[in-house]
Amino acid sequence: MPIHEKSLIRPENITTHDKLVVDGVDVSGHWSTFITARNVTDYNETMQEEIAALPGGEHIHRCWQCGSCTNACTVNAIEPRFNPRYWIYLIRMGYESELVRDADIIWKCVSCHKCTHVCPRDVVPEGVMKATATWLEMKGYTEKSPSHIFDEEFSRQIFERGKIEDTEVMHNFFHKTKQPLLQDWLVTIGRNIAMRLPVKWGLKMMWAQVFKPKTKNWSKARLAIEDYIREEDARRHAAVKAGGARKAAERPHAEAAE
């Protein structure tokens, strides 16, 4: 007799015995396959609150689990593990150990807004993905993601000058993520386009390196934004810390199947 649900159980939770006798009855064969019994007791009851305190997570409490977000999701179509509906469920339940299993991909949301477009409860799942990725970083479960490094570099330029400069964003991003600036595909692009560009264009690009584009009358806005961000960051760190940061050694290990 096959176990129909076997595909739903993680392999590490299935035990098969070659020979097994229970209460004097030989149950070798099909009957010797067991699903490990488990009781989940390790919930993080403040997890939803903590994630709700981070940028984008504000409306997570509204979710009623219809699954429209996952159904519409761009990333889910190419990576089936990417499942916003399920992650929102885990967060609301406080099932931290299960969420952490997917810590490596939650940052991959591409912000296409398909989920927010279809969500009947205005949860803004896209924002929740960003907040969750930030939370995983703050808790030490993941390194700072390339996406977060990009966001920080991009935002830094805006806060400082009011505008960004494309090549500076690219250069600093590759530098901070320890990647070579001259990626082969970018070199090909550069070579192809350099043949066609007028000299004026090259001069313009060099000019932009020396005199970065900036917004006039920006200095007061910069101070106001930087003050505000500092206050908000402190508030967010306090909110997540109040939830009890776990040290690496105390991290719950994954023990359960879906």
Add this chain to the structure above:
Amino acid sequence: MVDVTNRAEKYRSVAYYGGCALEGSGNGYDVSTRAIAKELGLGLKEVTDWNCCGAMEVKNIDPKVQTYLSSRVLSNAVNLDKADVVMAPCNGCYHNLKKAEYDLSHDDKSVEVVDMLSKKAGHPTYKAGQAETIHALDWLKHTVGEDGIRARTKGKLDGLKVANYYGCMYVRPRHIFPEKDKGPGTESTSKPHFMDDLLDAAGAKSVDFALKTACCGGAHTLSDSDTSTKLVLNILEAAEASGAEVIATECPTCHSGLEMHQVRAEKKFGRKTKVKILYFTQLLGLALGIKPRKLGIHTNISDSIDFLVDKRIV
């Protein structure tokens, strides 16, 4: 009811918010938009002392600051330039100005933070309803319109098969675009058609393209390049399968994403696609008889000059 005649008049002269991308990698879009305005006698006045809208990045650091960034642009347009319509060709800018408008009319906390930051920054606080934000597509659709294009271009694009690609930020999420999905004559968020309408009026043949509003992965062009390449390849191959020779774009992030990952898809995955990528303003400009160099076509990564010569469009 939407008063189209009134719009035609109202949009003749608008505040122009090109944004950072149009000063950098999306320069061809800026140049071609201005060239069309000049050709058609439409007024574009650049927003004084504009700043970046925060694109898709600042909201992940702080959503309220992102709202503030857009509100400052709108405040300058209203108070310094005395404009009541702001036209943004970039989907990112357009989306963010719309989102700010939505937040400032629905969320008290956003109003409060924007007011506080505006006061500290020393400019008047933008209030919801003071200006209308439109996209370059709205602008051309409602001023020159299909009839105007038809009369001026005399079918110059001559059956060119175009896949119109609108991307994410022009249509999603629907609640920040209250003027869309309002029936005939208005834009649709599920099957947008303004670009199809304009290019068809210039003689092109828009193909039935299922991925009009698919995502190009633009937010992760550099930070998760493999995902972006897969998404772009999907769009390029779907366009070719629909019989398109050209993909028309209306967003600098989509445009450079498609161009860059077309090269990367060939280099990394050995998947070559031949479809050309041009801004819809470049195609319309050509149809209006403007020279390719004046439309920045030589600054695109996707080299389409020979193709356009073959097609006798240039």
